Amino acid sequence: MxxxxxxxxxxxxxxxxxxxxxxxxxxxxxxNLPKRVQEALRYAPACALAAIIVPDLMLANGEIDVAISNPRLVAGLAATAFFLVKRNMLLTIFFGMAVYTYIRLGL
The missing domain is CATH 1.20.5 (Single alpha-helices involved in coiled-coils or other helix-helix interfaces)
Known part of the structure; x- marks a missing residue:
C-alpha cells in the first residue's frame, strides 16, 4: 500500500x-426509545464489564480453569466478597490485587 x-x-x-x-x-x-428499552440499557455497562472480567478469571493458558488452584479466580471471588461487605471500589481493587499477589507468589 x-x-x-x-x-x-x-x-x-x-x-x-x-x-x-x-x-x-x-x-x-x-x-424516543421505548421505556422497556431504556430500562434494559441500564444493565449494559454491567454486562459489558462481566463479559470482559469473567473470561479473564476463568481462563488459564487458554483453557477453562475453575479450580481452587487458579489464583485469578480465587482473588476475584475474594474481591467480590470484600466488595459486598465494604462497598468501596478502590479498597476492593487493592484487596483483590493483594490476594492475587499473595497467592501467585505463594507466600
Missing part, C-alpha cells in the same frame, strides 16, 4: 467513527 492509500483509510475510518458516535448527539433528542 502506498502512503496515500494508508492515509485515506485512516481518514475514512476516522470519519466513519465520528459519524457513528456523533449520530446519537445529533439526532438523539429526536428519537
Amino acid at each position: 502506498s502512503d496515500v492509500e494508508v492515509w485515506s483509510v485512516i481518514i475514512l475510518l476516522g470519519v466513519a467513527t465520528f459519524i457513528a458516535r456523533s449520530s446519537f448527539w445529533l439526532v438523539g433528542h429526536h428519537i
Whole structure:
C-alpha cells in the first residue's frame, strides 16, 4: 500500500467513527426509545464489564480453569466478597490485587 492509500483509510475510518458516535448527539433528542428499552440499557455497562472480567478469571493458558488452584479466580471471588461487605471500589481493587499477589507468589 502506498502512503496515500494508508492515509485515506485512516481518514475514512476516522470519519466513519465520528459519524457513528456523533449520530446519537445529533439526532438523539429526536428519537424516543421505548421505556422497556431504556430500562434494559441500564444493565449494559454491567454486562459489558462481566463479559470482559469473567473470561479473564476463568481462563488459564487458554483453557477453562475453575479450580481452587487458579489464583485469578480465587482473588476475584475474594474481591467480590470484600466488595459486598465494604462497598468501596478502590479498597476492593487493592484487596483483590493483594490476594492475587499473595497467592501467585505463594507466600
